[in-house]
Amino acid sequence: MSRSPAGRLAIRACLRLLSSPQQQNPPAAARWLSSSTGSPLSIRGGLFGSMAPAASASAAVALPPGFDGHYQAAASAGAPPPAAPAAAASSDASMARLRALARPIDRYLALRDLLAADPRAYYSLLLTHTEEILPFVYTPTVGDACLQYHRLPIKTWGLYLTLDDRGRVLEKLRSLPQQDVHAVVMTDGERILGLGDLGANGMGISEGKIALYTVAAGLDPASCLPLCIDVGTNNASLLEDPQYKGLRRRRPARAEFDSFMAEVMGALAAWRPHVMVQFEDFGNSNAFRLLDSYRHTMCAFNDDIQGTAGITLAGLLSAARATGRPLIDHRILFLGAGEAGTGIGELVARYLHLRHGVTVEEGRARCFYLDSKGLVCASRRPSLQHHKLPFAHDADYCADLRTAVQQLRPTALIGVSTIGGAFKEGILRLMAEINDRPIVFPLSNPTSQAECTFEQALEWTGGRVLFASGSPFSPARDAAGALRQPAQANNVYIFPALGAAAIETRAAALPDEAFVVAAEELAGMTTLDDVNAGRLFPPFSSIRAVSARVSARVAEFMVGRGLGAAPPGVRAGAARGEWAEYFSSRMWGAEAPMRSKL
Known part of the structure; x- marks a missing residue:
């Protein structure tokens, strides 16, 4: 996109201001510039020309009454100036302006500006250019956004519940402007991606996940609530940062945390009895305990444990087809033994039990883990x-990954360690010596924490790798010069579809088998030619069609097991194709009316 020299200088000046942590609320005169074409530009990246004064009356992000003052101030700091000019920009023009921004974080901010000003235009753009825009809405850019969240001039459009809200959580929920809520994405910010404890900055994760529910499964944005449980942070740099907006205290002891979470979960159940709750990026010690506490009494799941397990199982099933050996004949070595890694192992074991008749213990025996202290x-x-105890097998202890690969001779190597570059050249070359088609999944997020790149995996395995990563990588050429496309094991293939199925069937709970059937349906959408070429998942360009099929399979399972009920639009005993048509017909589009303010 060409601009005059003056226009380019103006944009650079804006972005320099944007990158300054001190420039939280610049004067209105500094926020809006005229380009060489006369288009309004926002310092926060609102380059779409749609941030009009009228938007504040009908489409502006509304904060619920009862928000603490420091959150209100943080939100209002990002409000557009009252006299912002209006212009209706086409999707193509909007994309051209978005692409003109060099830094991913600037694109993230531009998209948030559009969401604040015109939610319909935001979702229209996102649905039209999903593959291109998604990395700036969620991973990998959301990691950088969460690191800087307290400094970014943005409106928070989710709900914070803090320890100061004890005794009035239900009251705050009932004061929300959006009451017809079906899905809640909840985090306490303790383990944000591979970045550690970010406290209240974790809201960026919940907001990003909510957008994916709409993009992939067609949930109405107004029916989804991003929620951040702010109980403090143990991140000293945040506690010392004068711009940090969260509670300025260290995290509480377990008893105090559990008591507050009991109030939160009880209030959610009282407020919306059939609400689906997605736990996101809780620390290991709390993640497993919360899941065990609420998974049988509410429709609740943990995406880091179960969603990651579902997409990884789907990738393993596809990769196993390419090797010509069923998954039961594979041996999997994990680098990292946290909630994501052991969650994958548990789901693999459950799949092998359900489909191959082995015990769960025998299924676990095919999964090995290396943590910071060596082989589990x-x-x-x-x-x-x-x-970790279920995976503490009778095996000789070893301290490092290379020795573990030599000793165990795995067919699949999965990285969930958040140690960038941990899959060294010697390790991947050894995997290629052991296997004709080595399976290598560096799943750690964001990209900087990935255990290897796609290009490295191709080069060090002679192009024979079956690869899937947690964050996106660019295509790369193999030794023969052929351009290869990497597979991304993105949870968005699983959790939105599964969530839609749970909501439509009013599921009382989500058992592990629901994630197994979701993974099987997803893996079944790839052909043998696809998997042989390394395309382990269906094309993301078809994500809504994919989600409809996954939702159909899960809903059929839930109703068949008596865990949910068919909605009025689906007849008893409906075939899976009818279910898929139902879910497709229920998907919200940007042309649909917004049922309430975000």
Whole structure:
């Protein structure tokens, strides 16, 4: 996109101001500039020309009454100036302006500006250019956004519940402008991607996940609530940062945390009895305990544990087809033994039990883990965390990954360690010596924490790798010069579709088998030619059609098991194709009316 020299200088000046942590609320005169074409430009990246004064009356982000003052101030700091000029920009023009921004974080801010000003235009753009825009809405850019969240001049459009709200959580929920809520994405910010404890800045994760529910499964944005549980942070740099907006205290002891979470979960159930709750980026110790506490009494799941497990199982099923060997004949070595890694192992074991008739214990015996202290094995049982004990097999202890690969001779190597570059050249070359088609999944997010790149995996395995990553990578050429496309094991293939199925069937709970059937349906959408070429998942350009099929399979399972009921639009005993048509017909589009303010 060409601009005059003056226009380019104006944009650079804006972006320099944007990048300054001190420039929280610049004067209105500094916020709006005229380009060489006369288009309004927002310092916060609102380049779409749609931030009109009228938007504040009908489409502006509304904060619920009862928000603490410091959150209100943070939100109002990002409000557009009252006299912002209006212009209706086409999708193509909007994309051209978005592409003119060099830094991913600037694109993230531009998109948030559009969402604040005109939610319909935002979702229209996102649905039209999903593959291009999604990396700026969620991973990898959302990681950078969360690191800077307290400094960014943006409106928070989710709900914060803090320890100061004890005794009035239900009151705050009932004061929200949006009451017809079906899905809640909840985090306490303790383990944001691979970035650690970001406290109240974790709201960016909940907001990003909510957008994916609309993009992938067609949930009405007004029916989805981003929620951040602010109980403090143990991140000293945030506590010392004068711009940090969260509670300025360290995280509470377990009893205090559990008591507050009991109030939150009880209030959600009282407020919306059939609400679906997605736990997101809780620390390991709390993640497993919360899931165990609420998964059988509410429609609740943990995406880091179960959603990641579902997409990884789908990738393994596709990769196993390419090797010509069923998954039961594979041996999987994980680098990292946190909630994501052991969640994958548990779902693999459940799949092998359900489909191959082995016990769950026999299924677990095919999964091995290396944590920061070496191989998880029987000799370490006395010192292991509870979630690692089922995988403490009778094996010789070793301290490093290369020795573990030599000793165990795995067919699949999965990275959930958040240690960038951990899959060294020697390790991947060894995997290629052991296997004709080595399976290598560096799943850690964001991209900087990935255990290897796609290009490295191709080069070091002689192009024979079956690859899937957590964050997106660019295509790369193999040794023969052929351009290869990497697969991305993106949870968005699983959790929105599964959530839609749970909501439409009013599911009382979500058992592990629901994630197994979702993974099977997803893997079944790829052909043998696809998987042989390394395309382990269906094309993301078809995400809504994919989600409709996954939702149909899960809903059929839930109703068949008596865990949910068919909605009025689906007849008893409906075939899976009818279910898929139902879910497709229920998907919200940008042309649909917004039922309430965001």
